[in-house]
Amino acid sequence: MPELRLNHITKEWVIIATERAKRPEDFKSRGIKKHPPAFLPTCPFCPGNESNTPEEVFRITEGDQWKLRVVPNKFAALHRDAERIRKNAGIKHSISGFGVHDVIIETPVHNMTTALLPLDRVSEIISTYKKRFIEMHSDSSIGHVIIFKNHGESAGTSLEHPHSQIIGTPVTPFQIRERIEEALRFFDITGECLVCKTTAEEKAEGARVVFETEHFLAFIPYAAISAFHTWIFPKRHAASFSDITEAEIPDLALNLKTVLAKLYFGLNNPDFNYTIRSNKPRDSRSESFHWYMSIVPRVSTTAGFELGSGMFINTSLPEESAKFLREVSVPLPNENPAL
């Protein structure tokens, strides 16, 4: 029998459609996977083609070589040099396209992926996220900074070389405001942070846990919006990602890499998106909001129902998916089976 479950973070109901439910194995990516080369001469992110990207804003090096580069997006959605003009004409409100849009080239190796990267490299990516997140927010015209990764064509990427993106927008998205307000309402009623409470309950129940490290808990939400949708919640209360500590960064790297490796080996390298949801640094003292990561494998399609209602139909059981991922064995964090 199907069941509706409330996603308390989004306040949206999800239909867990057991009638249509598939076994976890059925979500394995069956598409013919391309096996790209380690170096592609025509790739703008491959070493030697540095002049094909806009001028670099940051790099991490190892000897003569770069290991990671941050460059402005050549086809930026928003521009840092745009004028900052707001127009309010009746019901038409617009803002000139001011903002920041960076690309983080995560590795010089064209066919690498986070699941297989050495752990310290994943830590460097997360450290870079933190650095750029704080830098972008230092301009008070920036209302929100969103960190995300698109892996694979169905997840919306146009370049296969491993990269993630950071966009700073001149507004706070309505959806983010809603989440912040809902977290505050929960706090006002219960005196508790909803994310802290959820972390404690998920850990105690255990059925939906995917992987736990010292500082982070990865689990499939009770009302996951789609199959293998995974949240990584920091155990320590912190409203803003900018507050992640030097001790927590490698721990998050281990957690993220392990979850992605479980997806990689368990579901045959599915396309996925991940994103970090966070308050801005200046609101980091909030008692009610709590930053977290969300990973959404692209193993199902949203359709008119989701578009028209905002609700989701999930054709998998979160508890079964979590059990499946828990049991996927992955190489040790610094072991790279691809090398």
Place this chain on the structure above:
Amino acid sequence: MPELRLNHITKEWVIIATERAKRPEDFKSRGIKKHPPAFLPTCPFCPGNESNTPEEVFRITEGDQWKLRVVPNKFAALHRDAERIRKNAGIKHSISGFGVHDVIIETPVHNMTTALLPLDRVSEIISTYKKRFIEMHSDSSIGHVIIFKNHGESAGTSLEHPHSQIIGTPVTPFQIRERIEEALRFFDITGECLVCKTTAEEKAEGARVVFETEHFLAFIPYAAISAFHTWIFPKRHAASFSDITEAEIPDLALNLKTVLAKLYFGLNNPDFNYTIRSNKPRDSRSESFHWYMSIVPRVSTTAGFELGSGMFINTSLPEESAKFLREVSVPLPNENPAL
């Protein structure tokens, strides 16, 4: 230069990314289109296979033949015979999977599409929507009814035989509640219905209008979430789709069919979703909410940015897309070039 525009209905900002903008022609579907047969012996919706669907709840006939059938979804997301049990355990809230999930088989002809259907058939589909919408809502346990169509694989359909779906859920989706509340806030401040006001302003400005009929205005929203996203707004204020009149039904059919035909001929039969957003019949007297149709062609991919922020990046200019669609000439409503 890019521009951010506020979508007043959703209250979300959309980035109109002119730097990445494509010409309207660039959104033409380039995939190799399958040319399915008019009759497919293995299709559960084709004539002769009626026993392969759950027991019919409604049909429209012509002589001995059915022209349209309504059947429960064989793989229903929700069940009408389910117990109605709510569980509230700490932060876990669930409801047994009670609800209604119908499929409207729109035509016996396997390879037909709304863009090419005779006008009176499209009217019959809309009349059927109205009938089932009212019937489903007559059960007060149903909190919301969503009418939608998935056309094509990337729009989430698994069966190519033309059909749409109606789902009645035991809850009102959070997103719908938000829209209703935002409409009410706008009304409280201005004394105006936002949809009525938008319709009047779009008609006066004209730049984003796609097609106008006596009772409906089709236009690309000022802050369209993606290329060729189209709204069809009723000119007469009505909160619930259940109030559509006998005079308005064929007029909506003409408007909808024409818009879909413009997409079909102008963009080479792109995949699309459409949906009707409506208050429930018992709330039909609302001064602030106003029902409407939304059509979203699947000509672009949402990625981590959209997922993580709720904002959209649109790589087309609404005014250019609308001009393009206005200029696509389509056969007269009752002319079928496929026959």
